[in-house]
Amino acid sequence: MGADLVVRFAGEGGQGQVTAAEGLAQAAARVGYHVQTFATYPSQIEGGPVWAQARISTNEILTQGDQLDILVALNRQAYETHISELRDGGIVIYNSNDFDTAPPGNAIGFDVDQLARDTGNPRAGNFIMIGSVAQLASMPLQYFTEFVKERFTRGRPNDQEIIDGNNKAIVVGAEKATESGYSVEALDEPPAKTGKRILAQGNNLLCMGAIAGGLEVFYGYPISPATTILVFMENNLNQEGQFVGQTSSEIESIAAIIGAGYSGRKVMTSTAGPGLSLMHEGLGLAWISEIPLVVIDVQRGGPATGLPTKTEQSDLLSALSPGHGDMRLPVIAPGSVADCFPAAIHALNWAERYQGPVMLLTEMSIAERNEDIAMPDLSAIQVESRVKSTGEIGNRRYAGREISPFPVPGTVGAAYVANGSEHDEQGDTTHMPQVHVDQTERRFSKLKLLETDSYYDSENTSASVAILPWGGSKGPARSAYNRLRVDGLDLAWYFTMFIHPMPPKLIEELQAKDLVIVPELNYLGQFSSVLRAMGINAHSITQYTGLPFKEGYLVEQVQEMIAAQSGKLVRA
Amino acid sequence: MSKRNPEYDFKWCPGCGDFGVVRAVELALAERVNRLHEPIENTALIAGIGCSGNLVHLQEGPQPYGFHGIHGRAMAIAYGVKASRPDLNVIAVGGDGDMLSIGAEHIGPQAKRNVDMTIVIMDNGIYGLTKGQASPTTLGGVITATTPYGKLEDALRPLETYLAVGVSFIASSVSSKPRELANLITEAMDHPGFSIVHVQSPCTTYNDTYEALKGNPAKGIDPMAHDVPTNHDPGDWNAALALVKQPGVPIGIIYKDPNSVPLHQRFTEARERVRVRTRSVEQMLSALEI
Numbered sequence: 001m002g003a004d005l006v007v008r009f010a011g012e013g014g015q016g017q018v019t020a021a022e023g024l025a026q027a028a029a030r031v032g033y034h035v036q037t038f039a040t041y042p043s044q045i046e047g048g049p050v051w052a053q054a055r056i057s058t059n060e061i062l063t064q065g066d067q068l069d070i071l072v073a074l075n076r077q078a079y080e081t082h083i084s085e086l087r088d089g090g091i092v093i094y095n096s097n098d099f100d101t102a103p104p105g106n107a108i109g110f111d112v113d114q115l116a117r118d119t120g121n122p123r124a125g126n127f128i129m130i131g132s133v134a135q136l137a138s139m140p141l142q143y144f145t146e147f148v149k150e151r152f153t154r155g156r157p158n159d160q161e162i163i164d165g166n167n168k169a170i171v172v173g174a175e176k177a178t179e180s181g182y183s184v185e186a187l188d189e190p191p192a193k194t195g196k197r198i199l200a201q202g203n204n205l206l207c208m209g210a211i212a213g214g215l216e217v218f219y220g221y222p223i224s225p226a227t228t229i230l231v232f233m234e235n236n237l238n239q240e241g242q243f244v245g246q247t248s249s250e251i252e253s254i255a256a257i258i259g260a261g262y263s264g265r266k267v268m269t270s271t272a273g274p275g276l277s278l279m280h281e282g283l284g285l286a287w288i289s290e291i292p293l294v295v296i297d298v299q300r301g302g303p304a305t306g307l308p309t310k311t312e313q314s315d316l317l318s319a320l321s322p323g324h325g326d327m328r329l330p331v332i333a334p335g336s337v338a339d340c341f342p343a344a345i346h347a348l349n350w351a352e353r354y355q356g357p358v359m360l361l362t363e364m365s366i367a368e369r370n371e372d373i374a375m376p377d378l379s380a381i382q383v384e385s386r387v388k389s390t391g392e393i394g395n396r397r398y399a400g401r402e403i404s405p406f407p408v409p410g411t412v413g414a415a416y417v418a419n420g421s422e423h424d425e426q427g428d429t430t431h432m433p434q435v436h437v438d439q440t441e442r443r444f445s446k447l448k449l450l451e452t453d454s455y456y457d458s459e460n461t462s463a464s465v466a467i468l469p470w471g472g473s474k475g476p477a478r479s480a481y482n483r484l485r486v487d488g489l490d491l492a493w494y495f496t497m498f499i500h501p502m503p504p505k506l507i508e509e510l511q512a513k514d515l516v517i518v519p520e521l522n523y524l525g526q527f528s529s530v531l532r533a534m535g536i537n538a539h540s541i542t543q544y545t546g547l548p549f550k551e552g553y554l555v556e557q558v559q560e561m562i563a564a565q566s567g568k569l570v571r572a
Numbered sequence: 573m574s575k576r577n578p579e580y581d582f583k584w585c586p587g588c589g590d591f592g593v594v595r596a597v598e599l600a601l602a603e604r605v606n607r608l609h610e611p612i613e614n615t616a617l618i619a620g621i622g623c624s625g626n627l628v629h630l631q632e633g634p635q636p637y638g639f640h641g642i643h644g645r646a647m648a649i650a651y652g653v654k655a656s657r658p659d660l661n662v663i664a665v666g667g668d669g670d671m672l673s674i675g676a677e678h679i680g681p682q683a684k685r686n687v688d689m690t691i692v693i694m695d696n697g698i699y700g701l702t703k704g705q706a707s708p709t710t711l712g713g714v715i716t717a718t719t720p721y722g723k724l725e726d727a728l729r730p731l732e733t734y735l736a737v738g739v740s741f742i743a744s745s746v747s748s749k750p751r752e753l754a755n756l757i758t759e760a761m762d763h764p765g766f767s768i769v770h771v772q773s774p775c776t777t778y779n780d781t782y783e784a785l786k787g788n789p790a791k792g793i794d795p796m797a798h799d800v801p802t803n804h805d806p807g808d809w810n811a812a813l814a815l816v817k818q819p820g821v822p823i824g825i826i827y828k829d830p831n832s833v834p835l836h837q838r839f840t841e842a843r844e845r846v847r848v849r850t851r852s853v854e855q856m857l858s859a860l861e862i
Contacts, residue, residue: 029862198860212853217656239850243656243839247648248681255645255678259618259652262639263660267652285642372862378854395635409616409637409653409660417628417638420621428629429582429640 002185003058005137006065009129010051010082011074011095013041020072020126021052022370024133027147028056029199029372032190037370038064040547043224043308049077058188061371062475062482066550069184070136072129074098074112091182093132108132108180115172121165131173138186144170196375202340202366206270206296207232209344209376214383216265219245219256221275224308225364226298229270250275254282254295261291262418264388264408266348270296273306273315280323286357287327287443289418290398292386292406294347299363299471301546310546311364313471314522319359320500320530326440330354330450331499333361335474338373340366343497346455349384354446355403361499363521365548366472389414399425401442403449453505456496460485464514465562466492468538470499470527473519473549480519480554491558499527502534510536515565517541519554582626587782589773592747593694594627597665599754601636604661604761612636616653620646620666620675623701624694624773627665636663644675647691651682654689658836661761662689667773669699672708672728680737683766688834690760694747694773695730697781704778716778731816731826734768735809740829741767742812744822746785746797747774752823759825765832772797772821785821800824 007024009017018039025035033056042048055065067087073079076099079092086092089106096109116125127148134144148166153159177183207229210218218237220230233244243260247253250271257267271279276297286293299315301307319331330350334343340362347360389397389405391413397404398416407414417427422436469477474495481493492513496506510516510531516538518528525540532538541557543549584590597617605612615636619628621643628638641649650664666675671693682689698716699705705718708728715722734742741763743756753771760767774781787795800822805811812827833841851859 193862197862198857199862200860204860208853208856211856217652219652236851236856238843238848245651245655248677251645252648252651252678252681255641255648256652256655258641259639259649259654260656261652262649263616263653263657265656267656281642282645285645289639289641375857375861378857407637409657410611410614412611412613415613415635415637417640419640420642421640427638427640429626 003188004065005056005070005184005187006053006068007056007070007072007133008051008053008068008082008085009072009074010049010078013044013047013050015050015074016123016126017050017052017074020129021054023126023147024130025054025056025370026151026199027130027144028054028139028190029197030147031143032193033057034059034061035199035370035372036061036064038365038548039368041309049081051078051082056187058191062479063551064369064548066552070133072133089184091136091184093129106182108176108182110176115176116169119165119168119172121162121169124165124169127166127169128173128176131170132177133173134170135174135177136182136184138183141170141174197372198375199370199372200337201228201368201370202334202337202362203228203298203368204232205337205340206344206360206362207236209341210268210294210348211237212341212378212381213345213348214266214385215268215348216241217243217257217260217267218269219247219253219260219267220270221247221250221253223250223272223275225300225367226270226272226275226296228367229296229298250278251282254279254286257293258282258286258289258291261286261293262289262409264406266292266352266385268294268296268348270298272298272300272308273302274304276315276318276322283322283329283357284325284327285420287329288422289420290355290443291357291418292351292355294344294351294358294360296360296362298367299361301544307546309364311472311548312521312544312546313363313473314524314526314544315361316470316499316522316526316530317524319361327443328447328500329357329359330447330501331359331361332497333471333499334366334497335469335471335495337366337369337371339497341376345381345383346497349382350450352384352386354449355386355406356443356446361471363472395426397425397427398423398439398442401438401445403446447501451501451504452498453503455498456494456503456506458509459493460490461492461509463490463492465490465517465565466494466510466513466515467517467519467558468494468510468531469519473521476549476551476554477519479551480558483551483555484558489559489562507534507536510538513537515539515562517558517561519549519557521549582629584623584626584630585775585777587776588623589696589747589771589775590624590627590694592750593624593665593692593753593771593773594630595750596753596757597627597663597692598631598633599750600757600761602633603754603758605634610661614659615661615663616650618646618650618653618662618664620644620664620670622667622670622699623775624665624667625670644670644673645678646670647675647678647682650689650691651678651685651687654687655835658688663692663761664689665692665694667700668693668695668697668709668730669707672730672733676708679734679739683734683738683740685835686740686765686832686838688765688836689767690757691768692757693730693768693770695770696773696775696779698775698779700775700778710779729816730770732813734770735813735816735827739768739827740765740832742826743767743769743824744771744826745769746772746821746823748782748786749823756825763828763832764837765829765834797821797823800826
């Protein structure tokens with residue numbers, strides 16, 4: 001019996017791989033398994049190589065899995081591309097309608113399309129594959145037939161027909177698997193459910209977190225992999241008084257949320273790398289004119305159009321210091337799907353508290369994967385709102401080095417000019433040296449309001465070497481950390497979603513380490529360069545394939561890095 | 573500002589057309605405050621970058637809320653203000669470089685949304701603040717700092733552009749008639765929809781067009797500026813197009829869409845029509861429950 005099953009469906013766009021992986025995951029989650037999906041696809045509407053996978057486990061899932069237990073290859077190219085990731089003893093299910101030579105090893109070939117047609121529902125191919133997979137892993141077919149019944153009972157006249165067809169397909173797939181005589185290690189019984197759980201994608205959770213955090217106005221422009229945020233907002237940020245607008249460009253998005261933030265509303269936009277570049281000047285304006293707003297950047301491969309549908313963590317430096325001039329923006333980077341909900345609330349709270357722009361940095365791998373997580377606790381949410389002026393300071397909007405009450409347009413006796421030029425306390429443009437000194441220091445000193453020691457997790461902190469992933473590399477790094485610790489390596493663990501400002505106590509602890517290892521998905525080693533500037537001996541494990549880290553790779557790299565540092569592995 | 577910082581270091585050149593425009597804005601806002609019994613703080617004045625954008629700092633008397641942002645984006649910022657706060661009176665001001673070159677991309681979308689706000693464009697046909705480079709409305713063939721062989725591009729015709737992209741209220745005037753201009757700005761603010769008041773506002777240093785606009789019979793120069801004919805029907809788009817294709821600078825209302833429905837009204841009506849279903853965050857999360 002085993003704890004874990006990784007299944008990949010690969011083929012051409014339009015063959016239902018994503019539906020198959022998600023269907024498998026949903027059905028498994030329903031009976032209590034932990035699940036995580038991952039998909040990668042080309043930047044086109046139809047066709048092109050698409051693969052999607054589901055990992056099903058009795059334990060909490062940290063990565064999409066290093067190796068495949070089952071590969072479903074719908075064409076020869078898919079087979080050739082992915083076969084190297086199949087583990088020893090893994091099984092290939094292939095579409096014999098597409099390629100006729102049976103691959104070597106444990107392979108089951110059948111004509112998926114013909115079998116689907118035979119069930120009476122030509123679109124049931126997904127369920128044939130799911131049936132085969134379930135049989136190979138000795139999962140009761142009943143999990144899936146019940147899921148089909150629930151999913152396709154939609155109150156339409158042909159519901160029963162579709163349900164019957166899909167269930168027939170599951171049985172047909174299972175029979176094909178049985179005929180083959182092959183099987184993978186049977187999956188253990190699902191764990192007992194503890195508390196309410198949801199199956200969610202990162203982008204949707206970001207949206208729900210933002211709405212729970214009091215978001216009122218959202219503007220956005222379609223861009224992969226951030227589009228689902230705009231779509232979710234258009235359909236759900238729809239209470240009386242809320243507003244969502246699709247803009248003509250990211251330049252218009254940032255300008256519009258600056259206007260909306262200035263008007264007193266809680267505001268947000270979302271984008272990906274190219275859009276972030278277009279927002280740079282606007283972010284500078286929000287910083288200098290002190291307008292609270294949140295920009296979500298769902299990172300993808302860059303630069304320029306780069307890898308629009310792949311994952312990367314290469315926008316960090318751009319998020320910290322977008323555009324020109326002296327500024328360093330607050331950056332929050334959730335490390336998992338579950339982190340997305342609180343991250344959005346923190347980001348809005350930060351913007352309100354220090355009255356300025358906040359970057360919420362996530363990435364494609366978190367944005368679009370489905371994962372089962374504990375139901376967020378709504379009763380624990382604390383929503384902050386900016387301190388508002390009632391006219392008591394007149395027009396002295398930018399007075400002193402502390403936060404000032406925010407003058408909301410319409411408030412009598414508090415009119416001022418929000419100014420993107422250097423300005424005096426009432427917003428009048430002036431280029432006097434001392435004013436620029438005072439106002440620059442004012443803007444940076446406000447960041448102190450965001451420093452907090454409450455929000456990072458750590459383990460085995462006495463070790464002299466630490467691993468500190470950021471963003472979506474948290475899961476793979478944690479997975480590697482767990483294995484290294486079991487292997488006896490004395491390694492400290494740290495993670496925070498607060499990239500800037502970082503919790504001061506965390507900085508102190510990291511400064512005391514001999515080595516801080518930073519796994520990150522970029523060439524430059526962006527986060528470690530930031531940490532080194534803070535006096536932390538940080539070095540990166542980099543990867544820039546457009547894909548997330550695998551546990552095995554990180555284990556190797558950590559061992560090599562420590563060996564190179566000390567001449568030998570540090571043993572506990 | 574009313575209590576201006578003595579160190580404030582921006583001044584318009586003597587005779588700048590923008591003096592007339594700021595006066596007109598002050599008059600129009602004062603009239604609005606009196607007529608609607610609405611505090612001036614209910615107005616947000618969003619300015620672009622360039623000589624003209626400094627208008628937001630140079631108003632005398634009671635002050636509205638202001639925003640002096642970045643080059644080319646005043647209209648987009650103003651859209652953000654108005655769409656999220658339909659209760660505010662929103663005005664954006666800027667020059668021909670700001671609104672018709674770097675920021676021209678924002679005209680069409682605001683026109684199509686019909687955002688209920690007023691744009692005042694001060695057209696001096698030159699980049700003044702950067703000392704005399706060709707702008708979109710500089711005439712073809714003119715020698716400027718950046719057009720040593722004479723400007724190769726044809727001049728943009730702003731009024732035709734506004735009509736083409738569907739601006740629902742278009743007026744044209746000159747800065748030397750602040751009272752008439754104030755009345756046009758008032759009409760624009762009262763118009764339920766996206767309005768542009770295009771003002772010829774001469775640059776006395778780099779492109780002094782006062783004489784050309786006003787004419788000089790002694791030199792045999794006919795005035796470019798002329799009143800919109802009394803029989804012009806501003807509700808007739810084709811007549812408006814014919815009018816702006818004539819040579820010269822018309823003074824008055826060029827076009828006013830009689831059926832203009834502004835963005836916030838469209839939004840309210842659409843919400844009622846589709847009977848929007850709202851969900852609490854708790855409901856959204858529950859829908860994902862396994």
